[in-house]
Amino acid sequence: MHPPKLLDQVRAAIRLKHYSSRTEAAYVQWIKRFVLFHNKRHPNGLGAAEVEVFLTHLAVADHISASTQNQALAALLFLYREVLHRELGAIDAVRARTDRRLPSVLTRDEVQQVIAHLTGTHALLARLLYGSGLRLLECLRLRVKDVDIERRALLVRDTKGNEDRVTVLPNALVEPITDHLRAVRCLHVADLARGYGAVYLPDALDRKYPNAARDWVWQYVFPSDRLSVDPRSGVVRRHHADESGLQKAVRAAARAAGIPKRVSPHIFRHSFATHLLENGYDIRTVQELLGHKNVKTTMIYTHVLQRRRGGLAVRSPLDG
Structure with missing residues (x-):
């Protein structure tokens, strides 16, 4: 062999x-x-x-x-x-130039304009990205058990740093997310009736808990509108919704709203952080909600604030 x-x-x-x-x-x-x-x-x-x-x-x-x-x-x-079970040692390559550009941010009014041009699940996703500061994939990978309506909290897993964190669930989304989950549960029940209804489980949990994959609590909050074959296992499952759908919808909504900025779903996360700082929340709180390991990563939004306020928010001596 x-x-x-x-x-x-x-x-x-x-x-x-x-x-x-x-x-x-x-x-x-x-x-x-x-x-x-x-x-x-x-x-x-x-x-x-x-x-x-x-x-x-x-x-x-x-x-x-x-x-x-x-x-x-x-x-x-x-x-x-x-x-190969070898150590390479120190690597001394020419390093690529680090991008030092500040992230683009929407005003509160621009956020509402973009959302107003979205409908259905796309509108709910955009409101959740902005209201909770989630990355798009973090949002799409939410499971039913990660939504705590009573505590107004979301448990975010599969993060960029591979560490769980808790962020806020806006009061304004409690009723919409509850209605959405009711519809998703009907879809799950229909899948079970057809012999499907299993979902991908991380870290080999499907072997440890064979029936968990069909449990309601493990289902995705934002499931795909179709069943698909898992490329690794070959099992037919309903995965979470594809990110390209919201990406296209947000770009179209920004054009329809006449916003002269490059708008993607990630801009809602940038806007969430910037608007929290504008509201007087301290940098450590924002760091925790965003899940940044280093506060220096979060500090970029203080520079965004300075830019939005003009210069360094300092009164020029020329102005008296």
Whole structure:
């Protein structure tokens, strides 16, 4: 029997670590590019010097962003540590330029204008992104058990930093989210009647709790409108809604509202943080709600506030 191919070994190692399918796809793509860049030589015959050359090429020739270069480095470090069981040591590549631009933010009026041009679930999603400061995928991955109506709270899992956090559920959304969940439950009951109704469970919980996948509490708050085949297991399931639907709807809503900014669902998170600071909430509270590990990440919104207020909110001596 032939040993498994390199990329199959990578996929197996990633799944053993319970990384997401998105991380798997990204890592496999970077490792494949690395091998092709070095004329299909096996990575066992390559080392830190070849990794440095590849990363430098990405920064200098391909003009990738710093975050993309870091993702490529993470993929290659995973390859050597977890698959080839080798340490690369220090990597001294030319670093991609860090993007220092301030995030775009909507005014309160602009937020309402965009939402007013959305309908149905898209409108509810946008209001939740703005009202709770969620990233789009964090919102789409919410489970029924993560919505605490009584405490007006959302438990956010599968975060960017892979750490759970609690954020606010706006009072204004209690009734809409309750009505929405009632409709989702009817859909789930219909799926069960057809022999489906199972949902993906993280961290091999489906083996530990065989019946949990069909429990109401584990269902997605925002399920897809169709069943699909899980690419890893081959099981037919109802996954969460695809993010592209809201992305397209928000762009169209911003155009219809005549807002001259680049508007995506993520702008609601930026606006949430900025408006909280405008309301007098301290930076640590905002950091906790956003789930930032370092307060320096949250501090960018203080710069956004300064820009919105004009200059540094300082009275010029020319004005007397």
